[in-house]
Amino acid sequence: xxxxxxxxxxxxxxxxxxxQSVLVTTGAQGTKWLRLPGENLPGxxxxxxxxxxxxxxxxxxxxxxxxxxxxxxxxxxxxxLDLAHYLIRDCxxxxxxxxxxxxxxx
Numbered sequence: 001x002x003x004x005x006x007x008x009x010x011x012x013x014x015x016x017x018x019x020q021s022v023l024v025t026t027g028a029q030g031t032k033w034l035r036l037p038g039e040n041l042p043g044x045x046x047x048x049x050x051x052x053x054x055x056x057x058x059x060x061x062x063x064x065x066x067x068x069x070x071x072x073x074x075x076x077x078x079x080x081l082d083l084a085h086y087l088i089r090d091c092x093x094x095x096x097x098x099x100x101x102x103x104x105x106x
Contacts, residue, residue, distance in 0.1 A: 011038035020068020
């Protein structure tokens with residue numbers, strides 16, 4: 001696992017680094033996008049959709065999510081941990097990296 005601190009990372013940076021998927025895990029209560037450029041790129045999924053998929057809730061359970069072998073997960077809470085566990089255990093990914101997003105410092 002690689003840990004880095006500080007600086008700005010874009011979704012494009014993550015995909016250019018070899019991650020085939022980026023999961024945005026900002027809470028599964030609803031769809032909370034970060035309004036970042038690239039959120040609509042192939043391989044960028046909202047956590048809620050993946051959670052509903054592995055919990056076998058239609059129509060999400062019927063959709064195919066292509067996650068690849070290296071996955072970046074944006075988030076720092078329980079949803080991020082649940083998804084990382086699912087990706088490693090069930091999807092057999094080689095690498096999961098957590099990208100923690102913080103608000104602006106005042």
